[in-house]
Amino acid sequence: MDTNLFLMGAVGATFFFAGLAKGVTGMGLPTVAMGVLGAFLSPLAAAGLLLVPSFVTNLWQLLTGPGVSPLIRRFWPMMLAILAGTVTGSTLLTSGDTRATSMALGIVLSVYAAYAMIARPIRVPRRLEPVASPLVGLITGLVTGGTGVFVIPAVPYLQSLGLERDELVQALGLSFTVSTIALAIGLGWHGAGLQGGWLASALCVLPALAGMAAGQAIRSRISPLLFRRIFLAFLLVLGVDMATRALWRG
Structure with missing residues (x-):
């Protein structure tokens, strides 16, 4: 089978499944x-393909529901910190050290999946939001910049604030949209550009929306x-495998 044809099919199937997960879970x-x-x-190439479908689907999620303005007024300090952290953290993603970025990505996937499966819900009082x-x-931005x-x-933080269901979905959409824009800025800031081109990333929107x-x-x-x-079990296995393979590769 032609390698390019296989790669195109694998990328399309990946974005369809990713869209399916988003359609079911939000x-x-x-x-x-x-x-x-x-x-x-490479994580850098994957992040490049992710930009357009992530922006489109998350902007759609952000604009579907109650008014956006109250969420922006409430969370703008968090969004600015995401932007600053992502641009800073993208140094790792654009460093060319695929072993380090693959290991970081595997660890993040594993930690998130394990936390989401076993952790009890927590509640953060609103009075702590100006600091939290x-x-x-900032931490989200650093992780985003380093792993995509x-x-x-x-996500755990926004879930801990006691938001109404529609508000939570929109708040997640706001965070993801800002993270996507920040990642694009970070890649450009460090001269990485878009691996594979904007057209390739834009084409990934179709299977993502179908999913x-x-x-x-x-x-x-x-x-x-x-x-x-x-x-979550799938993400845990995937993350552990990715981190282990990166470790042995070193």
Whole structure:
């Protein structure tokens, strides 16, 4: 089989599955895409392909629901910190050290999956947000810049604030959208550009949207809890395998 044809099929299938996860659970597209693509592409190339489909799907998520303005006023310190952290952290992703970035990506995937499976929900009082939000944003940005994964610790933090369901979905969309823009800025700032070109990344929008639509259609027909457990177990195995292979490669 032609290598390019296989690669195109693998990338398309990856974004369809990533979109499916997002359609069922409301998140997971960049996490799945980076995890799977990182198995046969460099993390930098995977991050480049991720930019356009991540931006489109997360902007869609952000703009669907109640007003966006209150969320922006509440979380703008966190968003600015995400931007600063991502641009700084992208030094690792653009360093050319694929062993280090693959190991970091594997560790982040494993930690997130393990935490989400076993950790008890926590509640952060709103009075702590002025300090907690920028700190969480900075750490999230550093992790995003180094691995291309947006979820740690932003997702657990936003889930701990007691937001209404629609507010939480929008807040996650805001965080992911800003993270995507910040990652694009970080890659450009360090001269990496877009690995594979904007057209290749834009083409990945189609399978991602198809997967999202499929996920939304089947959400009511399957147990979201069961799907989430399978999804997290998959990420855990993927992350451990990626980190282990990177370690042995060294």
